Amino acid sequence: MSLLQLAAKEAKILSSTSHDSNDNAISESLDNNSSSCTSVSDNIEVGTGTDLFRDDGENLTITLRMLHFCRDLAIFCFVMVTYAALAKDPPKVSRAPVAYPFFPQTTILTDWYRGQISKAIENARSSDVAFIMFYAPWDAECQAARKEFQLAAEYMHERVKFAAVNCWQPQSECRTQYNKVYRWPVLIAYPPHGRGIQYNGPVTAFHIIQFLQKICNPIMRINNEYPKDFDDAYLIAELNTSPGSLAFAVFYTTALRYLEKDPQYRITFYVKPSNVSQPSLHLHLWNETLIFPISDLPWHPDEILKWIFDNLHQVTSWVLPSGSKSTTLSTNMQNGPTLILFTPRNPLRVRTDYYHMLQEIGQEYHNCEENIIVNIHSMNINSKRSDDLLQYRNLKSLCKLTQNISNRRIISYMNPVWSNSSSCPERKLKKDCELVIKKSINHFCSSLKMENCMEIVPTIMENEHICNSRTVNFPEVYSTSLLTGIHDPRSAENLQKLFQKEKCKQFRVAEKIQPASFEKANLNGTEINISGLACKTNKSLSLLAMDSLLHYYFAQKLGINLNNNTDKSAVVILNNKMESHYILQEPINGVSVREFILNFTKNYLNRSFESDITLNLTSTMHPIYKNPKQEKSKIVLNELNTHTFLPSVLKENEAVAVFYYSKQCSFCNGVAFIYLTVAKKLSYVKNLVFARIDGENNILPWEYTMETYPTILFFPTKWKSESRVFPSGIPITVPNLIGFILTNLDPGLKLQAIWSICRQTKFPEEKSSCYSTLLQETLLLINSILKDWRISNERHKQALLHKLRQLRQLHLLFAHSSQSHGKIQEYFNKLNSYTNSNGDYHGIQQKSRSRDEL
Known part of the structure; x- marks a missing residue:
């Protein structure tokens, strides 16, 4: 309408x-x-x-x-917008920077620096195993990981294909697909089938090599023997491993995904081939064996991994801090005291003997019920450690013989001329020929050293074409591929040689990283039993291990220099609640660690005062110069630490002012300037010392530990127990701090401190007022000593009379010759020296009064 x-x-x-x-x-x-x-x-x-x-x-x-x-308005707006759209120039957008290679052109890996991710993955999938680094060229962590990635590629290039993709290049394919990555680099391994497995461990070459070796071989086969190649726990799956088995494919995928979720590799995966219709899975822990409820849970990698992590518990574990701010350590130490074993965890070595020693001690420490399973597990740890030592020695001797493989001579009995059985028609001639060749070879090998003889001919000659005439001409020693007659590089013999070669190669590199350390034998024969000790006390320890090659700085914070130890190992107990730590001083072995735990439980250990500050004791003095050309402008502060604190503040005949600061305290910087100003004004007081200490990094006795920073603590000359703290309710200013120090000084030092202030006063009116105050203080001190002289006995009257003489001279100098600084300083020295040798004024006064009263 x-x-x-x-x-x-x-x-x-x-x-x-x-x-x-x-x-x-x-x-x-x-x-x-x-x-x-x-x-x-x-x-x-x-x-x-x-x-x-x-x-x-x-x-x-x-x-x-x-x-x-x-x-009309709408039509007008439409026209104007259309005109603006047609007349406006296109937006000015800066071009993307030119892509450049991140890795050198001579490297063995492929660098897709233009971000061609599809080509990179397609090329990676063409090999059995590939490892790709997605990087941003500007990122510092990527630049640090570049060299490590190259070293890993040089070591593993025969088995793994390495590639790198620039995922930060603007408008590139990789940047378009993955534009929400917040941390670089991203390292992903691509197995033959399935999705990629991300690497989340330390970005070092040898840890990457360890990860790739596990990617190539995530599962180990086992028959009926007891497994020994594991660290904390192991998983055994009994299933059908025939080609096309779905159960095996699920277990294989689970083992690969486990490497992504647990960079510490606490669980080793084993498979036991069996012709069964339904798979079974057993998780073997230190005190029990758990069975996967296959009737209740589906046989799927996610369900299996969830079941593993929900049920995994152990008495010892490796701690792997992320390197950035995290709560990894606090989570482990918040429940009570913690024992930490710092020891090298060589990534190219399967097991660490010191860690297995800690496992053995931990199982004994937590063995409350003395289970049979625990005892069996402990016995297996002992046998495993013995086997490790034996294998290490054998491998060391074997690899030492084959370390110069290129310089060794290969002995061959093969004749370069091809001949058949007709060359030796007579069987007797054949036997004679074999005998002569054997004798010749034995004679030749006897002239060589054992390490120079690489191959020995077989004792049984299967071919009859050895000799082509009655006269046997022995060829010279030369290299040949016809020693075994097998040209297939994947034959059993060649694979065994390749396996041995790889083992020696890995062994030599592992020895360069850190030689293996084994527990020293117990020569004393003493045994300490800590069985079930964790259940008998409320000070139960958590047992952790930390890689000293990666996290040595944690040990330095506790005052442990791992470089001084050949095995780079140390044991320390941290009690976070009591803010104390204890360091094992004896050599590390099973007896010393057990005794260390027992002494801590019985409170026999002394708290350690070591920290990272105590590792460097060369520089304890830090002079601060205002003007190096003028001696009066020089201020010297003693930088105290844990070892020098008590000898400095408890030194007799010296009053000490200590400034507690922290590097994390921003307010300390402003107070430090005030502290230096007061130290400069009182610099002419000979027996007054100004010092400072980093209260956060230096561990001090409880009575000298401060909770807030900055804090100024003053120790008087004689009565050190009468130390005073600058009041927290008063602002720290120059007048307030000077007043605090003058109030707590002895009368003689107080008089000298006032003179030091007057000496540095510049304005005439202030200088005159200051000297008037000084004269009044001198008269008051003389009056006080005269009162003491009247009530003193004859023994102390001579000392007081000497002080009165010095004070009289000082009073005359202050009144008539205030510029005679040399003479004034001389009388102050006499006054203080006599006071130091005969005690302070208050002490003399108290002693004389007490004797008179008696």
């Missing part, structure tokens, strides 16, 4: 309403004023309805005008 129709309808409705006289009068006046509406008023009854109709007509006109205006 249009607006006109609506208005007509309203007028018709209004015309049927009643009107009064007043309305007629108003309508008549309106009709007289407007002649254009006469015809309309004649046909419509005069009244209120006519007036409303007129008002509605005006509203209708305004509405129509507004509609036309809006339409």
